[in-house]
Amino acid sequence: MKRFLILFILIVFVTVSCAGPSKVRWTKPDFCRDKFEKDREECKQSVKLRTYESEGNVVTYREMPEECLREKGYELVAVQVLEEPLTVGEVLLIIAITPVALLILAVGCIQALAYL
Numbered sequence: 001m002k003r004f005l006i007l008f009i010l011i012v013f014v015t016v017s018c019a020g021p022s023k024v025r026w027t028k029p030d031f032c033r034d035k036f037e038k039d040r041e042e043c044k045q046s047v048k049l050r051t052y053e054s055e056g057n058v059v060t061y062r063e064m065p066e067e068c069l070r071e072k073g074y075e076l077v078a079v080q081v082l083e084e085p086l087t088v089g090e091v092l093l094i095i096a097i098t099p100v101a102l103l104i105l106a107v108g109c110i111q112a113l114a115y116l
Contacts, residue, residue: 005115008108011101026074036074043068
């Protein structure tokens with residue numbers, strides 16, 4: 001019984017992991033790729049040390065290039081991109097595996113409910 005519960009949790013974890021996060025990229029209203037590359041290199045070269053006081057302590061840290069890019073007006077935005085289309089073989093494999101995965105998921109749910 002515990003094996004089915006562990007398998008169920010594993011399947012849920014793998015399913016959620018496959019969704020994955022969306023990609024992010026830097027952008028701004030007048031975005032130009034060449035200008036961005038130049039700005040990014042400038043930011044890498046001009047990494048500054050910043051200092052601030054916190055509860056009586058002076059803290060010094062190295063500024064990250066991302067902060068420099070934000071100061072130049074860039075912002076990170078999420079982009080959903082399908083990098084390569086699926087091949088026919090991949091689609092057929094997904095179609096073949098889906099019923100089996102659903103069956104295992106259903107058995108896992110039934111076993112989990114049996115514990116309640």
